[in-house]
Amino acid sequence: MTIDGRVQDLADRIGRPVIVFDADFNVVAFSVHEGEVDTARLSIILSRKGSERAKALIKEHGADRAPGAVLIPVIGGAPPRVVAALRYQGQVTGYVSYVPDADERAEDRDAPAVQEARAELGAHLAARAAEERDGAERVARLTTRLLEGDAHQREMVADRLLKSGLISSSTVYSVMVFAVGDLESRDAAASRLIVERALSRISSIASRTSLRTVIDGTGVLIIPDEVSSQRLLDLINSLWFPGARGGGGSPRARLVDVHESRREAHIALRAAALDPQRYGPTAVWDDLGIDRLLAQLPVEQMTMKDLPDGIQHLLRVSSGADLAATLEAYLDNGADAQRTARTLHIHRSTLYYRLDRIREIVGADLSDGRVRRELHTALRVATLARLR
Incomplete structure (x- = not known):
């Protein structure tokens, strides 16, 4: 019998519409039942998932630990619910839930026939979960082969x-x-x-x-x-x-x-x-x-000595961090002094002073394109290697 058939059989036995969830509270199946469907049940069916509030109530009232069915009372205008954990070999595999009749007796919820139906559903959910795991593992193996x-x-x-x-x-x-x-x-x-x-x-x-x-x-x-x-x-x-x-x-x-x-x-x-x-x-x-x-370089193994001498000197002076940031901004902005000053929110005269200081420390002509390329790359490597 399919899961839908088992759920419908349980619903027919108790005369109430039933919803079955897996252990993660996803809707697995629900019975077809004549008559008006309550709003809460319809919302669950359409969303295919139990609400966070419902999960909390199941935990609060011990439905995940109780050996039989548990009645969750009326809360916030929602109708009462009977919830029973579904198990296989002692492990919870899901939950079954329904709205009880007003005159339903507690012993009817755990009648032998109902317990038998719940046991069948628990075993079915365990098999379903195992199939899903096997399927996921098979897909993972195929995916790994596709990549490697x-x-x-x-x-x-x-x-x-x-x-x-x-x-x-x-x-x-x-x-x-x-x-x-x-x-x-x-x-x-x-x-x-x-x-x-x-x-x-x-x-x-x-x-x-x-x-x-x-x-x-x-x-x-x-x-x-x-x-x-x-x-x-x-x-x-x-x-x-x-x-x-x-x-x-x-x-x-x-x-x-x-x-x-x-x-x-x-x-x-x-x-x-x-x-x-x-x-x-x-x-x-x-x-x-x-x-x-x-990012493909072994930057974790690099030390300050691996950097060009000029950048080593720059990073080692007392104001090295600020000067390095100024140089990088200058190079990022294509050696455009006006744009660099705006980026750093400083006056151009301040920028020119810093650039003169940088030229003195690195001992290179910043107007030379090859020098700028070397300095720019070295600063980036220093950042990735966490040397600045």
């Missing part, structure tokens, strides 16, 4: 994923990656939770199907769409997970080539970790500029 397999494997897996509908067909495919923790040690469990939340969030606002997995402690999400910097930032912020970061790769026209987008997304994620002041918690490949190259 050889060219032949990628072709086969991409074709299989598209034909089976495990990812929606699209004109472009992109990768987002998520991590929690530092660059050396990432929390795989937290990253898995982040990618699950991200997928759930994306699924709630888009109809197309995405792929997900966790590889080496980093959550990976393949979407049939482009990644925009603002949407990625909004997504990370909506997850409310401390320390979460995200990176986005550029789109590819073919699913088989999406491993290239994943590589870019990883570099963007690394850039966000190296310079959170510039990027915040997220970065996208298309916005990286020179950091596409610099």
Whole structure:
């Protein structure tokens, strides 16, 4: 018998409309029942999820711990509810809920026939959850092969994923990656939770199907769409997970080539970790500029001695931090003194004084384009290496 059949059978036995939730309070099934449907039940059915208030009441009244059915009384004008935990081998797999008759006896809620029906539902939900886990693991394995397999494997897996509908067909495919923790040690469990939340969030606002997995402690999400910097930032912020970061790769026209987008997304994620002041918690490949190259350097191993002599001298003087910031602003603004002064909110005479001081310390001509390029790059590397 299907889950819908089991739910309908239980509803017929007790003569009341029934709703069944899984352990996460998602609506799994509900019975068809003649007569008026109460507003609360209709709202749950339409939203496909139990309310936060309902979850709290189930915990408060011990329905998750009680061996049998529990009556949750009238609260805030909502009708009373009978709630019983569904179990399999002692583990809660879901809940069944219905509005009781006014003359319903407590012993009727736990009659042998009703207990038997609940046991069947509990076993069915356990099997359903196991199938979902197996399916998710299978998709994760395929996704990993798509990203890390050889060219032949990628072709086969991409074709299989598209034909089976495990990812929606699209004109472009992109990768987002998520991590929690530092660059050396990432929390795989937290990253898995982040990618699950991200997928759930994306699924709630888009109809197309995405792929997900966790590889080496980093959550990976393949979407049939482009990644925009603002949407990625909004997504990370909506997850409310401390320390979460995200990176986005550029789109590819073919699913088989999406491993290239994943590589870019990883570099963007690394850039966000190296310079959170510039990027915040997220970065996208298309916005990286020179950091596409610099974020791939082993900057964690660099010391002050690895920088050009002029920059070493500049960073070591007492006012080095301020002078370095002035030089970087000057170079960022194309050596335009007027624009640099506006950026720094200082008078041009103050800027000229600082530039003369910088020329003296670094021992170089700032009008030389090659010198400016060297200094600009060295300052950026110093920032990524956290040497300034």
